[in-house]
Amino acid sequence: MKRGVPLIITFVVGTVLIFSVFIPPMENLGENFTLFFDIIAVFAFFLGGGNLLRVHLTKLTRRKRDWEYSIVTIVGFFFMLACGLFKIGNPGDISASLTAEGSWFQTIYDNVFVPLGSTMYALLAFFVASASYRAFRAKNREATILLIAAFIILLGRTPLGTFVTGWIPDSFSVLQIPNLAIWIMNSPNLAGQRAIMIGIGLGVVSMSLRLILGIERTYLGGEDK
Amino acid sequence: MMNAFTPPLALALVDIGRIISLTLIAAGLLWLFIRAIKLKEVERRVIFLFIFISVAAPILFPTVFKEKATPVVKAVFDKIESLPPGSKVLLSYDFDPAMAPEVQPMADAFSRHCLVKGHKIIYMCLFATGQGQFTRTMENVIRPEFPEKIDGVDYVNIGYKAGNEGVLNVIISDFKKMFPTDVNAVPYDSIEVFKGIRSCKDLDLIISIGGGRPGIKEWVLFVGDPGDVPIATGVAAVVAPQLYPYYPKQLLGLLGGVKGAAEYESELVAHYSRFKDSPTPALLMMGPQTLAHIVIMAFIIIGNVLFIQGRRKEGKR
Numbered sequence: 001m002k003r004g005v006p007l008i009i010t011f012v013v014g015t016v017l018i019f020s021v022f023i024p025p026m027e028n029l030g031e032n033f034t035l036f037f038d039i040i041a042v043f044a045f046f047l048g049g050g051n052l053l054r055v056h057l058t059k060l061t062r063r064k065r066d067w068e069y070s071i072v073t074i075v076g077f078f079f080m081l082a083c084g085l086f087k088i089g090n091p092g093d094i095s096a097s098l099t100a101e102g103s104w105f106q107t108i109y110d111n112v113f114v115p116l117g118s119t120m121y122a123l124l125a126f127f128v129a130s131a132s133y134r135a136f137r138a139k140n141r142e143a144t145i146l147l148i149a150a151f152i153i154l155l156g157r158t159p160l161g162t163f164v165t166g167w168i169p170d171s172f173s174v175l176q177i178p179n180l181a182i183w184i185m186n187s188p189n190l191a192g193q194r195a196i197m198i199g200i201g202l203g204v205v206s207m208s209l210r211l212i213l214g215i216e217r218t219y220l221g222g223e224d225k
Numbered sequence: 226m227m228n229a230f231t232p233p234l235a236l237a238l239v240d241i242g243r244i245i246s247l248t249l250i251a252a253g254l255l256w257l258f259i260r261a262i263k264l265k266e267v268e269r270r271v272i273f274l275f276i277f278i279s280v281a282a283p284i285l286f287p288t289v290f291k292e293k294a295t296p297v298v299k300a301v302f303d304k305i306e307s308l309p310p311g312s313k314v315l316l317s318y319d320f321d322p323a324m325a326p327e328v329q330p331m332a333d334a335f336s337r338h339c340l341v342k343g344h345k346i347i348y349m350c351l352f353a354t355g356q357g358q359f360t361r362t363m364e365n366v367i368r369p370e371f372p373e374k375i376d377g378v379d380y381v382n383i384g385y386k387a388g389n390e391g392v393l394n395v396i397i398s399d400f401k402k403m404f405p406t407d408v409n410a411v412p413y414d415s416i417e418v419f420k421g422i423r424s425c426k427d428l429d430l431i432i433s434i435g436g437g438r439p440g441i442k443e444w445v446l447f448v449g450d451p452g453d454v455p456i457a458t459g460v461a462a463v464v465a466p467q468l469y470p471y472y473p474k475q476l477l478g479l480l481g482g483v484k485g486a487a488e489y490e491s492e493l494v495a496h497y498s499r500f501k502d503s504p505t506p507a508l509l510m511m512g513p514q515t516l517a518h519i520v521i522m523a524f525i526i527i528g529n530v531l532f533i534q535g536r537r538k539e540g541k542r
Contacts, residue, residue, distance in 0.1 A: 030394075031399070035403075095409065097356075097384070122326070126277075128521070132524060154522055158519075159291070182296075193470050
């Protein structure tokens, strides 16, 4: 019973969603099922918030390592929640947009969240440079091809590529670095990506069938009986 | 190379700063190259220092390069250009602040282009943070540059809904079911922009800006293909190679990273003189990107010199 109900739900929902694509009268049913999914997805936020609090409150009460950061997380969480729920500083009334200009929510978003997010992403530049120095070495034929391709793409993504090979006449324009970079993206990259995508697509179809037919049961948790 | 946004008096200082920083980087790299021949490894903190200088110098002493739109970018520009005024364009902000430096300039450029052409824009997002990013477009583009445009008449923001591809699966057949109001709680039926629109199939163009999931792949799979709606995108540079299989049939064009955004901005400035003084952040960011790429390439060369020298030494033994 404990496993039977989820298996039946998965079978019914999966089958209806597949048939709704091919049988027009069932279209509306498929749409409604998707709408139910969207409503359920909203509850994931409550679950996520609750889980975040549980983890950090436990850390705080048991004085685990770096428990001080949990205070920042919890205070930040409740402060942003209050700013959003009560629309503090919002120029409009309670029905106005959460992110209206001048609202506390948007001000904190602009001045704290945006710089922090951008900073974290910007750090990648340093690690990419360090990793390129260590990894891109012409150790064998494959590595050399990868190295040459990386060089062409790096040059092609900057105006330097045009500057270096701009003198090549138009009849040989394919040899200009930006055009070579486009060729790498449009031919070898495209072929590789397409092969990966077709592989993933086939994998998704087979996994979906296994789920719908109840063969794959690991998502239910516990041992697969 | 040319200068932009630099008052004449400060020009000399900018040039001096540019020359000093470039000399510093070139001399440093040459020194590291000579050390590499002598089989001396480069420490990680030295690489970090070079990257810091190569990114900081073009920001402190702005350098703007001329850009020419490549066919993948030009296709998006031409599509917006060819649509008749009043066409319905959906811009989906599917990104967060981490991706914003790369894709926010694209979002702003698309908004500028659509508004100047007189298209009606529907803003939405599949990322919760997209709504905050739209407010930045509102503050930096719509209010200052298009004060005559009216919310609800020329554009509308319907905001964020949870559910990822589930949201798309519904709006492909009925917008109102998923978005009964806009973000200001104005009912769907009283929003001017939505007149004549029941679903995504009634749109003239959809542009997803982002690079994560949910994003452009979901738009193509759940809306573009089943609804036969033209779709374009602007994504972070790391994502662009994964999208080439969709181009040009399922994706009419794509902007990849800062370079794509810079190409679009230059195209916009070239076609519309009113944008000559508008901010072009992507064009400005091409300076740091170019110099950083050159430094990375230099380090790859240094790494290979070290590797070859090391091999030679081992061979002699």
